[in-house]
Each structure stands twice: as C-alpha cells, then as structure tokens.
Amino acid sequence: MYREDTIAAIATPLGEGGVAIVRISGPDAERIVREIFCRGGGKNGNLRSHTLHHGTIRDPNNGAVLDEVLLTLMRKPHSYTGEDVAEVHCHGGPLLVRQVLALILRRGARHAAAGEFTKRAFLNGRLDLAQAEAVLDLIRARTDTGMRLALGQVQGELSRWVGELREELLEILVQVEAAIDFPEEEIELLHRDELRAKVEALREKIVQLIASYDWGKLFREGVRVCIAGRSNVGKSSLLNALLGEARAIVTPIPGTTRDVIEESLNLGGLPVVLWDTAGIRNSEDQVERIGVDLSLKHVEQAEAVLAVFDASEPATLEDGSVLDAVRGKRGLIIVNKTDLPLRLDLDWVAMVSAEKRLLRVSAKAGTGLEELKHTLRDLLLDTQSEPPVVITNVRHKAALEHAQTGLADAVHGLMGGVAVEYIAVDLQAVKDALEEIIGTVTNSDILERIFSQFCLGK
Numbered sequence: 403m404y405r406e407d408t409i410a411a412i413a414t415p416l417g418e419g420g421v422a423i424v425r426i427s428g429p430d431a432e433r434i435v436r437e438i439f440c441r442g443g444g445k446n447g448n449l450r451s452h453t454l455h456h457g458t459i460r461d462p463n464n465g466a467v468l469d470e471v472l473l474t475l476m477r478k479p480h481s482y483t484g485e486d487v488a489e490v491h492c493h494g495g496p497l498l499v500r501q502v503l504a505l506i507l508r509r510g511a512r513h514a515a516a517g518e519f520t521k522r523a524f525l526n527g528r529l530d531l532a533q534a535e536a537v538l539d540l541i542r543a544r545t546d547t548g549m550r551l552a553l554g555q556v557q558g559e560l561s562r563w564v565g566e567l568r569e570e571l572l573e574i575l576v577q578v579e580a581a582i583d584f585p586e587e588e589i590e591l592l593h594r595d596e597l598r599a600k601v602e603a604l605r606e607k608i609v610q611l612i613a614s615y616d617w618g619k620l621f622r623e624g625v626r627v628c629i630a631g632r633s634n635v636g637k638s639s640l641l642n643a644l645l646g647e648a649r650a651i652v653t654p655i656p657g658t659t660r661d662v663i664e665e666s667l668n669l670g671g672l673p674v675v676l677w678d679t680a681g682i683r684n685s686e687d688q689v690e691r692i693g694v695d696l697s698l699k700h701v702e703q704a705e706a707v708l709a710v711f712d713a714s715e716p717a718t719l720e721d722g723s724v725l726d727a728v729r730g731k732r733g734l735i736i737v738n739k740t741d742l743p744l745r746l747d748l749d750w751v752a753m754v755s756a757e758k759r760l761l762r763v764s765a766k767a768g769t770g771l772e773e774l775k776h777t778l779r780d781l782l783l784d785t786q787s788e789p790p791v792v793i794t795n796v797r798h799k800a801a802l803e804h805a806q807t808g809l810a811d812a813v814h815g816l817m818g819g820v821a822v823e824y825i826a827v828d829l830q831a832v833k834d835a836l837e838e839i840i841g842t843v844t845n846s847d848i849l850e851r852i853f854s855q856f857c858l859g860k
C-alpha cells in the first residue's frame with residue numbers, strides 16, 4: 403500500500419529544550435540504531451523492546467560521540483505506526499538534534515514527510531481515519547474542552563458512533579436486497595412503510611450529528627466578541643476585569659482607547675477572542691475618527707457584542723448610535739458602573755434593545771462579572787447542551803451530508819413506489835459516505851490532503 407522504506411524526523415519542536423526526540427519508523431529502524439547507538443556497558447546485545455536504554459550516539463565512520471541519549475525501540479506491531487519504531491531522546495539543542503537526524507539519514511533512512519508517521523499508523527490499521535485526523539485536532543486544541551473533544555475522537559468515540567449508524571444501515575440494506583433477490587415477494591406496502599420509518603430514524607440521527615458540527619467548531623475555532631459603547635463608559639475596564647489583568651489603558655479621559663485591543667479569554671472551555679474598541683462618538687480628531695470606524699467594523703465582524711452603557715449618567719445621543727450599531731446583532735446590554743448612583747433610564751434602554759438581555763455590572767467593584775460570563779457563554783452556545791458525539795471536521799460533515807441526502811432520496815423513493823433496485827442504489831451511496839469517515843473507502847488524494855496538514859515528525 404505504501405513504499406516500505408524507513409523514515410525519520412525530529413518529533414519535537416526545534417528550539418532549545420531539555421530533551422528533543424528523533425523518531426525512526428520502518429524495517430531498517432533497528433539496524434540503524436544498532437549502528438549508531440552504543441549502550442553504557444559497551445555492548446548493545448538484545449535491545450529489549452519498549453524499554454529505555456541509556457548510551458551514546460556515535461558516528462560509526464569516525465567514532466565521534468555526538469550525544470549521551472536515551473533510546474527506545476518499539477518492535478512491530480505494538481508501536482504508533484505499526485512498524486518497528488525507534489526514538490532517540492537527545493539533549494534539546496537545535497544543532498545537536500539536526501546532527502543526530504543527519505546521521506540517521508546517512509545510514510539509510512529517508513526524511514519523513516509531514517504527517518507520514520500518522521499516515522502509516524492509519525495504513526497499518528493502528529488508527530482509523532477519523533482518529534488520525536483527531537490527532538491533529540489534539541495537537542492544535544486551544545482549550546481544555548477542545549482537547550477533550552479531540553481526545554474522545556482519537557480514542558474512537560466518533561468511529562464507534564459512525565460504526566453503529568453503518569450497522570443500522572446494513573440491516574436496512576439486507577432487507578432491500580432480499581426484496582431484489584426475491585422479486586415475486588417484492589416488499590409490500592406495509593413493509594415499505596416500516597422500512598421508511600427505519601430510514602427516517604437513521605436520517606434523524608445523522609441530522610443531529612451534522613448539527614453537532616457547529617457546536618464543535620465553536621470550541622475549536624473560538625468566537626469573536628466585540629465590546630462596544632460610547633467613550634468613557636468603561637469598555638477597557640470591562641476587558642481588564644474579564645481578563646483579570648490590567649491589559650488595556652484606563653483613564654477618566656474620553657477617547658483613551660484608539661485602536662482595537664485583542665485578547666483571548668477562556669469562557670468555560672470556550673475560546674473567545676475579545677475586542678476592546680474605541681468609544682463610538684462624533685469627534686473632530688482624525689485619529690479618533692479612524693478608531694471609531696474600526697470599532698464599527700469590528701462590531702460587524704464579531705459573532706456577538708457586549709454593548710456597554712454607563713449607569714451613572716443619563717443616556718446620550720451617542721448611546722443611541724451605539725444601540726443603532728448593534729441592532730439585530732447577537733449580544734448583551736451591559737450597564738456598567740452600577741456601584742455609582744443610578745442616573746441612566748434603564749427602562750428606556752431595555753425598551754429600545756428589547757431583543758437583548760440587560761445585565762448590570764461594575765467593572766471597578768467586580769460585581770456581576772460571573773453572571774456576565776455565564777450568560778455570554780450560554781448565548782454563544784445557543785444554550786445547547788453538549789451533544790453526545792461532536793464532529794469537528796469539515797470532511798466528516800460533508801460525508802454525513804451526503805449520507806443524509808441519500809437517506810432522504812430513499813425515503814422519497816419508498817413513498818413514491820420507486821423500484822427497490824433504485825432504493826438500494828441510494829442506500830449504497832449512504833454506506834460509502836459513512837465508510838469514508840472512518841476511511842474504509844478513501845482515495846489517495848484525500849489521504850494526501852489530510853496528512854499534509856500535520857507537522858513534521860507526527
């Protein structure tokens with residue numbers, strides 16, 4: 403299925419560190435390490451598998467010692483790739499690691515392409531495709547929830563789920579094919595209805611799985627939230643209070659923030675990019691006007707807004723402009739400075755922004771912030787609770803959409819009295835789509851595309 407040569411690469415990021423790992427996989431892995439590794443006592447003997455061995459790396463051509471290392475040899479099939487794998491744990495200097503790799507390449511290994519180790523793991527059946535792709539998600543995860551979702555998939559949660567859907571489908575297919583084989587007993591009306599109910603039930607499950615994509619995407623890619631409001635209402639103070647650090651400059655002078663300040667916030671596992679913007683107001687100052695335009699642009703781009711108002715002052719025309727700018731946008735109305743005497747007409751604010759929830763906070767005193775975080779999280783997640791299985795990969799989503807269409811066609815066919823042969827064709831396409839996810843049927847282009855996204859050495 404692939405060229406059975408031996409590949410090698412540096413598996414850890416290049417840079418100074420305590421330890422760096424060079425990984426070798428393939429039939430010559432053991433031969434190569436035997437040539438360059440010399441155990442503490444001088445003799446390599448039978449290098450036990452899955453054991454750490456202490457020794458040195460030497461260039462057999464001149465006997466020069468490169469480094470003192472730990473070596474582990476994992477003989478097939480119990481290794482990441484399913485082949486013989488060796489890992490050299492050397493000291494983490496970039497030059498040193500490169501020299502060790504160069505020596506390994508001179509002894510006959512080929513430099514691995516990006517993702518090639520994981521690709522071999524897939525081709526050798528150590529991982530299915532959905533699991534292999536989740537390895538990438540795991541490496542790239544930005545919050546604990548993102549990591550948990552990815553780990554679940556590496557461990558095969560999605561694969562099991564899709565496997566069950568496939569089983570259900572096979573049962574239906576058997577019945578349909580039986581009807582093709584015994585045409586004289588062609589499924590009667592009653593059977594057609596029963597069959598249709600089964601196909602619809604399966605379709606419903608797939609629709610739900612597709613819907614979980616949007617949920618998973620939020621956790622992988624994060625959500626952009628823009629803090630907007632007129633100047634001096636405490637937008638930068640709110641940013642700082644939410645982050646728990648003095649990130650943005652805060653002064654009593656209106657027009658303090660000019661540029662957009664971007665910070666990330668972990669909102670109960672949901673990665674959020676927070677934008678603090680310049681106060682929206684009519685200004686003669688050219689720099690400030692550019693800032694205001696930027697604010698409005700960011701309000702538009704954000705997935706949600708926090709529209710901030712000052713509780714200690716009556717509403718101004720500029721507050722009105724802010725409400726106009728955020729109208730129709732998902733978000734919350736934040737009434738800040740509630741530690742001061744109330745002079746803002748809250749009923750008016752609530753009335754003109756009826757579609758948004760109004761929350762009272764004090765960025766200065768730190769009150770209302772926890773409720774703000776919870777409410778914002780629920781709003782961003784559309785109050786959906788976590789689905790039992792989450793798909794995070796657009797390729798999986800596309801395959802499920804194919805499957806869904808095939809099932810919808812089958813339902814129509816069953817209702818419209820279409821011959822069973824055609825229904826079998828629809829269902830066969832559904833089977834192919836499901837198998838594409840776990841990688842039972844794939845073409846090499848798809849594989850190339852998937853594995854080329856990996857980093858070297860993975």
Ligand SMILES: Nc1nc2c(ncn2[C@@H]2O[C@H](COP(=O)(O)OP(=O)(O)OP(=O)(O)O)[C@@H](O)[C@H]2O)c(=O)[nH]1
Nearest residue numbers: 633634635636637638639657658659681739765766
């Ligand atoms: N009493 C009180 N004062 C606050 C609160 N939040 C902010 N302030 C004060 O309000 C003033 C303006 O705060 P900023 O956070 O700079 O306001 P801003 O909306 O970012 O202002 P611009 O960047 O100029 O648009 C500062 O003096 C803050 O100390 C609050 O909750 N209570």
Ligand SMILES: [Mg+2]
Nearest residue numbers: 637638658659
């Ligand atoms: Mg500010």
